[in-house]
Amino acid sequence: MPRPAKAPDRTPLSRDRVLRSAIAIADAGGIGALTIRSLAEELGVKPMSVYHHVAGKAEILDNIVDLVFAEIDLPSPGGDWTIEIRRRAHSARKVLRRHPWAIGLMESRTSPGPATLKHHDANIGTLRAAGFSVAMTAHAYALIDSYVYGFALQEAALPFEGPDTVAEVAAPMMQLFTTGQYPHLVELTTEHVLQPGYDFGDEFEFGLTLILDGLARSLPS
Amino acid sequence: MPRPAKAPDRTPLSRDRVLRSAIAIADAGGIGALTIRSLAEELGVKPMSVYHHVAGKAEILDNIVDLVFAEIDLPSPGGDWTIEIRRRAHSARKVLRRHPWAIGLMESRTSPGPATLKHHDANIGTLRAAGFSVAMTAHAYALIDSYVYGFALQEAALPFEGPDTVAEVAAPMMQLFTTGQYPHLVELTTEHVLQPGYDFGDEFEFGLTLILDGLARSLPS
DNA sequence: GAACGTACCGTACTTAGTACGAAAGTGCTA
DNA sequence: TAGCACTTTCGTACTAAGTACGGTACGTTC
Numbered sequence: 001m002p003r004p005a006k007a008p009d010r011t012p013l014s015r016d017r018v019l020r021s022a023i024a025i026a027d028a029g030g031i032g033a034l035t036i037r038s039l040a041e042e043l044g045v046k047p048m049s050v051y052h053h054v055a056g057k058a059e060i061l062d063n064i065v066d067l068v069f070a071e072i073d074l075p076s077p078g079g080d081w082t083i084e085i086r087r088r089a090h091s092a093r094k095v096l097r098r099h100p101w102a103i104g105l106m107e108s109r110t111s112p113g114p115a116t117l118k119h120h121d122a123n124i125g126t127l128r129a130a131g132f133s134v135a136m137t138a139h140a141y142a143l144i145d146s147y148v149y150g151f152a153l154q155e156a157a158l159p160f161e162g163p164d165t166v167a168e169v170a171a172p173m174m175q176l177f178t179t180g181q182y183p184h185l186v187e188l189t190t191e192h193v194l195q196p197g198y199d200f201g202d203e204f205e206f207g208l209t210l211i212l213d214g215l216a217r218s219l220p221s
Numbered sequence: 222m223p224r225p226a227k228a229p230d231r232t233p234l235s236r237d238r239v240l241r242s243a244i245a246i247a248d249a250g251g252i253g254a255l256t257i258r259s260l261a262e263e264l265g266v267k268p269m270s271v272y273h274h275v276a277g278k279a280e281i282l283d284n285i286v287d288l289v290f291a292e293i294d295l296p297s298p299g300g301d302w303t304i305e306i307r308r309r310a311h312s313a314r315k316v317l318r319r320h321p322w323a324i325g326l327m328e329s330r331t332s333p334g335p336a337t338l339k340h341h342d343a344n345i346g347t348l349r350a351a352g353f354s355v356a357m358t359a360h361a362y363a364l365i366d367s368y369v370y371g372f373a374l375q376e377a378a379l380p381f382e383g384p385d386t387v388a389e390v391a392a393p394m395m396q397l398f399t400t401g402q403y404p405h406l407v408e409l410t411t412e413h414v415l416q417p418g419y420d421f422g423d424e425f426e427f428g429l430t431l432i433l434d435g436l437a438r439s440l441p442s
Numbered sequence: 443g444a445a446c447g448t449a450c451c452g453t454a455c456t457t458a459g460t461a462c463g464a465a466a467g468t469g470c471t472a
Numbered sequence: 473t474a475g476c477a478c479t480t481t482c483g484t485a486c487t488a489a490g491t492a493c494g495g496t497a498c499g500t501t502c
Binding site: 233234266267268269270273274 | 479480481482483484
Binding site: 030142182207 | 355
């Protein structure tokens with residue numbers, strides 16, 4: 001009777017569990033679903049308990065962005081630079097597809113965490129080892145990262161997910177376009193996007209190859 | 222005495238004024254500063270008055286994103302495609318630099334407005350007129366837009382603004398790096414970023430040229 | 443067992459979005 | 473000009489969310 005059956009519930013709270021739960025909530029319902037209260041509920045505790053492990057919501061946001069970066073495969077400066085950079089580009093895209101909310105956060109969080117810095121260091125190191133000058137490395141890295149993040153941003157902004165739901169979403173949208181405005185958009189949609197097997201994600205490889213080829217050409221070799 | 226000197230204050234409220242003020246607030250203080258209450262104050266009215274011109278905050282966000290797209294110069298399908306596409310890329314970057322919050326919103330708002338659609342239509346039309354096939358146009362456009370948005374995203378995430386404040390921000394950051402971690406990051410920062418005259422925005426041209434050159438090569442000519 | 447540190451929580455204050463209905467202004471009709 | 477309808481603005485209040493402050497429960501150490 002005195003013991004109200006309050007089961008030990010789960011492992012004790014920890015900063016790590018707080019951050020991992022925060023990511024899980026954002027993955028499931030978008031960054032808007034991540035509140036201190038929803039987080040506490042997910043963890044099986046009351047809201048104020050969270051504050052004993054993190055300073056506030058801003059710290060949570062800064063840290064989960066860094067944890068996302070930590071998920072991206074690092075290139076190793078040893079191997080063929082095109083293979084290494086290509087591998088990390090695909091990894092980055094895959095990770096950002098899993099955590100699309102992270103893209104929006106990048107714009108507002110301006111203090112990079114250790115994983116983010118390590119990530120940048122590995123990329124820069126790989127390009128330097130490939131023979132690019134310091135200035136060329138800066139150019140190349142800005143180009144590659146812009147492409148990767150921008151592609152992820154566009155994927156996140158798409159109203160459909162994967163190749164399966166394209167038709168459901170695009171077809172009714174086409175109705176609106178029969179007014180004759182947007183003729184080129186209609187053409188591209190009907191003749192390309194709505195074709196069976198279309199997947200926007202497949203466009204990634206084309207641009208990546210074009211960029212890496214272009215960069216390779218600028219290498220002394 | 223009965224009239225409490227409530228001056229007519231300003232022109233009557235309108236949907237247009239609401240949206241323009243919303244953009245002004247977001248420009249000045251970030252998207253976090255845009256609240257219905259701050260918006261009402263800026264407009265000289267009480268919060269609930271805003272709701273007679275827009276349905277809710279979500280509608281405001283959708284519409285200001287579209288208004289940002291409306292600010293970007295459209296390419297015209299008539300001229301030299303590289304010049305047209307290049308012009309609109311620079312315009313897009315400039316606009317997104319003025320309204321960096323729009324980048325973060327793009328990820329969460331999945332219903333494009335009329336200006337956004339018109340924008341896409343003009344770009345696709347320009348590439349088609351240049352001689353690209355439908356499939357190649359899709360590839361090219363995904364590539365170009367990814368680069369432009371991704372570059373803007375990185376610019377927005379920088380802790381400094383413009384060439385003048387780089388040193389102030391980067392120099393103290395270097396202190397942290399003397400531990401020997403991040404050697405390549407240190408090298409690139411000291412030998413490139415901290416050099417006089419450095420401006421991250423200058424990197425934009427390099428990547429854009431590389432991309433357009435690569436695309437031009439794939440054209441039958 | 444008294445003092446203390448750690449983890450958790452109850453209460454309450456503040457800011458924000460917005461539902462509801464009333465009030466104030468505007469113009470049109472009889 | 474009186475009445476009425478429509479538009480625009482606002483007062484009040486409810487809900488959700490971040491978090492300050494202090495309290496409690498439990499373990500550790502001397």
